[in-house]
Amino acid sequence: MKAKYIRGGGIPIHDISTSNTCSSTWRGLLYGAKLISNGIQWRVGNGLKIFFWSDVWLPSLGKLQNFALGTLSEDQIKEKVSDYLINNEWNLQKLASVLPGSVVNRIFCIHIASNSSSEDSVIWSLSKNGNFSVSSAYGSHFKMEDDDLWKWSFIWNLKLPPRVTFFLWILLHGKLLTNRHRAARGIAVDLICDSCRVSEEDMDHVFRKCSVSCKIWEDICNDITKNSSYTMEWNSWLWDNLKSNTLLLGCIPGHLLFAVTLWFIWKWRCEKIFIPKFSLPDCPGMIILKFVKDWLDANLSGDSSIVKKNCFIAWSPPPLGWVKLNTDGSWRPEFGSISAGGVIRNNEKAWLVGFALNKGMGNVLEAELWGIFEGLKLAWRAGFRKVLVESDSQSAVLLLTNPTPTHHPLFNIVEDCKMLVEKNWSCSIQHVFRESNRVADALANLGHSLNLGTTFFDVPPAQISACVNEDLSGSALARLLASV
Numbered sequence: 083m084k085a086k087y088i089r090g091g092g093i094p095i096h097d098i099s100t101s102n103t104c105s106s107t108w109r110g111l112l113y114g115a116k117l118i119s120n121g122i123q124w125r126v127g128n129g130l131k132i133f134f135w136s137d138v139w140l141p142s143l144g145k146l147q148n149f150a151l152g153t154l155s156e157d158q159i160k161e162k163v164s165d166y167l168i169n170n171e172w173n174l175q176k177l178a179s180v181l182p183g184s185v186v187n188r189i190f191c192i193h194i195a196s197n198s199s200s201e202d203s204v205i206w207s208l209s210k211n212g213n214f215s216v217s218s219a220y221g222s223h224f225k226m227e228d229d230d231l232w233k234w235s236f237i238w239n240l241k242l243p244p245r246v247t248f249f250l251w252i253l254l255h256g257k258l259l260t261n262r263h264r265a266a267r268g269i270a271v272d273l274i275c276d277s278c279r280v281s282e283e284d285m286d287h288v289f290r291k292c293s294v295s296c297k298i299w300e301d302i303c304n305d306i307t308k309n310s311s312y313t314m315e316w317n318s319w320l321w322d323n324l325k326s327n328t329l330l331l332g333c334i335p336g337h338l339l340f341a342v343t344l345w346f347i348w349k350w351r352c353e354k355i356f357i358p359k360f361s362l363p364d365c366p367g368m369i370i371l372k373f374v375k376d377w378l379d380a381n382l383s384g385d386s387s388i389v390k391k392n393c394f395i396a397w398s399p400p401p402l403g404w405v406k407l408n409t410d411g412s413w414r415p416e417f418g419s420i421s422a423g424g425v426i427r428n429n430e431k432a433w434l435v436g437f438a439l440n441k442g443m444g445n446v447l448e449a450e451l452w453g454i455f456e457g458l459k460l461a462w463r464a465g466f467r468k469v470l471v472e473s474d475s476q477s478a479v480l481l482l483t484n485p486t487p488t489h490h491p492l493f494n495i496v497e498d499c500k501m502l503v504e505k506n507w508s509c510s511i512q513h514v515f516r517e518s519n520r521v522a523d524a525l526a527n528l529g530h531s532l533n534l535g536t537t538f539f540d541v542p543p544a545q546i547s548a549c550v551n552e553d554l555s556g557s558a559l560a561r562l563l564a565s566v
């Protein structure tokens with residue numbers, strides 16, 4: 083059997099797909115091989131065997147290609163771990179040129195065997211001792227089904243204190259040991275939250291619903307606590323806030339303040355449990371802000387390669403005779419649901435028509451493209467012939483303003499959008515920052531709560547009137563931009 087199925091010492095699982103006619107033995111072998119590949123991890127020896135980007139060799143991070151700072155060239159993809167070593171030490175300069183600092187820090191703690199003949203070896207990452215077991219392989223299979231954590235990997239590119247990044251990574255993996263999590267792992271524990279003694283303690287409770295965390299968020303008193311923060315789905319709340327580039331209090335990136343606040347909430351929660359007579363500081367917000375500002379002073383000022391400055395960005399009306407179509411897409415990670423929205427306004431900032439659309443399931447780029455497509459159709463049908471289109475999705479705008487790659491998964495919707503743009507009218511698409519696309523963003527978010535399909539609004543829906551008024555008054559939001 084070995085001679086028939088396993089040639090050259092292994093099964094090339096990535097290159098082979100099962101056909102309907104293949105034997106059940108072969109199918110079984112491939113299934114098993116794929117299952118096992120989920121748990122295989124390299125342990126670095128001299129780094130000569132391990133592909134730096136495509137093999138899994140860092141615990142819990144997966145393939146490093148997901149974290150690369152730029153697009154990898156063909157030569158880079160062939161790189162081995164040993165290419166990042168000099169004299170048995172990590173080449174930090176080279177690592178820092180291709181990976182975010184937090185990942186470099188993680189690599190740096192891996193010890194390189196001083197004996198350069200020490201070979202790389204394969205270990206099993208799903209058990210504590212690195213030994214293979216059938217049950218852990220099957221466990222990984224079922225975990226993998228819903229475990230698409232790659233989508234959170236962007237946090238490694240955020241500028242955050244490293245300990246906050248690691249804390250977030252554990253939190254996003256659902257691995258923080260709340261009382262409910264402890265109980266689920268068979269550790270006998272009181273499920274009730276130690277801070278408020280009111281509800282069971284799960285992550286949503288600790289970070290958002292507990293009266294203690296509410297007090298902390300209120301004390302910081304910023305955008306994080308406004309709007310739908312308490313009714314949003316847990317994952318969406320994390321996603322929206324970790325993606326936020328809005329500057330709070332004039333100079334603090336929204337995602338930084340959010341992440342550091344989560345970290346402090348957890349720190350204080352643990353101190354409450356483990357330090358007798360611990361009590362929450364009177365002004366928790368002040369402590370968090372001081373921490374953030376100190377960290378910014380120590381870190382961002384030293385970043386001399388890029389000079390950044392505060393820019394204030396507001397929506398602007400189109401010139402006389404034109405209308406402006408703002409569109410946006412929205413993606414909710416917990417269900418993978420997508421929606422989009424858009425609004426058409428004239429040079430007097432008057433609302434002409436708006437829409438929101440619930441598109442079911444998809445990815446974020448699809449949501450953005452649906453917003454543009456639906457908006458273009460609406461503008462054409464409504465008889466406007468001079469239309470400026472604005473989207474805050476750089477990817478969507480790039481796709482629409484360049485030749486479409488033939489094998490692109492979204493080829494059809496891209497081509498249909500282009501066909502609309504090229505109709506007999508004046509129509510152009512440009513990218514704008516999120517800060518000037520707030521009404522479209524609010525409509526896109528509203529789309530999630532509507533029935534599947536498109537809803538049109540002749541007047542602004544009440545839920546988004548605050549946003550609409552902000553644009554009417556010309557209100558601007560700060561954004562940190564690289565100055566040229």
Ligand SMILES: [Zn+2]
Nearest residue numbers: 275277278292
């Ligand atoms: Zn509580």
